[in-house]
Amino acid sequence: MKKDRFVSLKVKLTVGVIFICLVIGSLAVFAVNYISTSIVDKEYSDRAEQIAQAVATTIDPDDALGLKNAVLDIYYGVDEVVPSTEWGSDEWNEYQANYDSIRDLEVFNKLQEHLRMYQDIYKVDCLYMTTYKKEVMHAIYIVDGAYGEDECPPGCVDNFDDGIWPDEQDPIVPATITNEGVYGWLVTAGYPIMKDGKLAAHVCVDISMNDIKAKERGYVISTALAMLGLTVFMLAIALWYVGRNVVKPVKMLSDTAKNYCSENNDVVHHAFEKLQITTHDEIAGLLSSMKQMEADMNSNINALIDTQVALKESERKAQSMEEMAIKDSLTGIRNKMAYDHEAKKLEADLEDGFNEFGLAMVDLNFLKRTNDTYGHEKGNISIRRLCMLVCEIFDHSPVFRIGGDEFIVVLKNHDYRCVDQLIDDFNDRLVQVQNDDTLKPWEQISAAIGYYKFDKTVDRTVDDVFKKADKAMYERKVAMKAERKD
Numbered sequence: 001m002k003k004d005r006f007v008s009l010k011v012k013l014t015v016g017v018i019f020i021c022l023v024i025g026s027l028a029v030f031a032v033n034y035i036s037t038s039i040v041d042k043e044y045s046d047r048a049e050q051i052a053q054a055v056a057t058t059i060d061p062d063d064a065l066g067l068k069n070a071v072l073d074i075y076y077g078v079d080e081v082v083p084s085t086e087w088g089s090d091e092w093n094e095y096q097a098n099y100d101s102i103r104d105l106e107v108f109n110k111l112q113e114h115l116r117m118y119q120d121i122y123k124v125d126c127l128y129m130t131t132y133k134k135e136v137m138h139a140i141y142i143v144d145g146a147y148g149e150d151e152c153p154p155g156c157v158d159n160f161d162d163g164i165w166p167d168e169q170d171p172i173v174p175a176t177i178t179n180e181g182v183y184g185w186l187v188t189a190g191y192p193i194m195k196d197g198k199l200a201a202h203v204c205v206d207i208s209m210n211d212i213k214a215k216e217r218g219y220v221i222s223t224a225l226a227m228l229g230l231t232v233f234m235l236a237i238a239l240w241y242v243g244r245n246v247v248k249p250v251k252m253l254s255d256t257a258k259n260y261c262s263e264n265n266d267v268v269h270h271a272f273e274k275l276q277i278t279t280h281d282e283i284a285g286l287l288s289s290m291k292q293m294e295a296d297m298n299s300n301i302n303a304l305i306d307t308q309v310a311l312k313e314s315e316r317k318a319q320s321m322e323e324m325a326i327k328d329s330l331t332g333i334r335n336k337m338a339y340d341h342e343a344k345k346l347e348a349d350l351e352d353g354f355n356e357f358g359l360a361m362v363d364l365n366f367l368k369r370t371n372d373t374y375g376h377e378k379g380n381i382s383i384r385r386l387c388m389l390v391c392e393i394f395d396h397s398p399v400f401r402i403g404g405d406e407f408i409v410v411l412k413n414h415d416y417r418c419v420d421q422l423i424d425d426f427n428d429r430l431v432q433v434q435n436d437d438t439l440k441p442w443e444q445i446s447a448a449i450g451y452y453k454f455d456k457t458v459d460r461t462v463d464d465v466f467k468k469a470d471k472a473m474y475e476r477k478v479a480m481k482a483e484r485k486d
Contacts, residue, residue, distance in 0.1 A: 040212055041187075045175035048124075048189035048205050052173075055118045055127060056203040057325045057337065059111065061195035064142075067107050068131050068201045071142050071154050074098050081138070083159040084152070099155035108143055108154065115145030115203075126206040128152065130190070132166055142201055166192065171199045177209065185209035197340065197463075230293060237286045249283045256290075270294070328401045330380055331387040339400040342410060346462045350454075357412050358419060358453035359465050361473035362390055364405035365446040365480070378442040386445050389433075393426045408469075411451065419451055448477035 075081065082095035102108050111129065119127040128144040139158040144151045166173050173190030180186065190204040256275055273294060277287050326338035334342075346357060364386050371379040383405060390407050391399050397415045400408050411419055426449055434444050450472025454465050 037216060040209075040216065041177060044187045044207055044209055044212070045177065045189070048175045048187045048207050049191070051118075051122050051124060051127075051207075052189045052191035052203050052205045053325065055115070055205070056191040056193050058118070059114065059129075059193055059203065061193050061200045063107050063111055064129060064193045065195050065200040067102075067105065067111060067129075068142050070105060071099065071102060071140065072131070074102070074155060075140060075157075081157055083138075083157045085159065096153055096155060099153060102154040111143045112145060115143065116147070119145045122205075124205055125186075125208045126150065128204055128206075129193075130202050130204055132202065134166075166190065166199075166202065171202070173202060173204065185213045194337075194340065230289070233289065237282050237289075249277050252277065270298075331384055331401050333387060333391065334398065334400045336400065336402045339402050339408060342398060342400070343462045343466075346410070350462070355454050355456050356416055357410065357465075358416055358451055359462075359469040360394070360409040360411055360419065360423070360449060360451035361469045362386070362407040362409070362447055362449045363473055363477060365448060365477070367405040370442050374442050378440075382442050382445050385433075385443060386447055389426070389429055389445070393422055393429065408466075409451075411453070416453070419453075423449055423451065446480075448473050448480055450474070450476045 078095060078098055080095070082089075082092045084092075086092040115127040115129065126144065126146045128146070129142040131140050131142060132138070133140065137159055139160075141152045141156040141158075142154060144153070144156075146152070171192035171194075173188075175187055175189035177185065177187045185208065187207045187209055188204060190202040192202055193200045252275065273291055275287060275290075277283055326334055326341070328335040349355075349357070364382060367379055367382060370382050383401075386405075387399070387401065387407065390409065394409045394411075394415050396413065397409050397411055400410075402408050409415070415422060430445070430447060433439065434446060436444065450469055452465055452468035452472055459465055459468075
């Protein structure tokens, strides 16, 4: 009869403890590294996108468009574009000399100071304005907020094949994290500057992540070393204990450790904390160490949960900032940016087959005359009074202020079906206001209104409806002028 090979309890305990500790340690290191990296990357990506959007909404679209056109006039006029990969060469210097006149433009200096102000406020590496030529894979710098040698001059061209290229339909450049030899870890995001619904330029932000990535690596290494040290410590205790009759306590510890990561309940575990071994020897010390390890891991997990709570608060604040960005400061209703979002929703509705909607355009008359005669504050009163009237008449529809004296109403459901009666009510109220001698001249507002409903036989996009509603409003304005002459 073949004799079974004997394996001592010392060897079994040694192998078992090493295996268990390595599994737990590896999972802990991997989980901590994965969770911390995901949280940090998302935090920095969200911050980059929020900063790019916040700064883009503060830039005058006319200034951005004017400076971009000035740069592109030179860009299209040169014989050969020399990309930034040739930085410092004679050819690159000769090419960049074509743009020297851009720095003398007042709008260039104005936008550069504007970018630098927000760059200093947000404490980011760089804020800059670019335009993209997707057909030739060119990203062209218009103005850079960086200082000294870090500044990319106007007309500087980055030429790369990969990356996310914006277009008219999706102009937002989402945050991307890169790791390059020159700049290291960097998160970049871009947000469009829109002019009359068209893309004028992009505001981009670069945020360095070198320090935080270095801290992450140091934290992972420290955690790995700590787990390794703990493994060695556990092995020493197990070897010391093997000379005694401790099979049952060891089995209890082994079973607890093996089942530790298979629990599918709370994120925080208390398996070792619940375990009771009253041997008053090294096994009790081992249990105490395992409890300390568990407490440390729970502490780390709680810290990560606190970080997630803080991130949610940051998201709430970012949402508040976004709501402020789409709110018109004068009237309190939503602005042109909000209407652009609404238009995208309508486009999505059209793709889903919903086409019962219309647009009503409202334009305040004599605003310039009011401003010139009584001052801009009185003109603002006229705008607010018109806004109140539009919102009161079309109380079932979203109203947007898309220009100085222009409002647009999205007609659906009740207001879509009863639009003719609502417009009659609107015009009647205007007549009452104009005939009210108790009102001041700037309170006796006059306005033209026109609307158009989507017709699936001739219309394809929301912009088609917008143009026809605008035309109807203009025709009403012309008719009102003719009536006054009569």
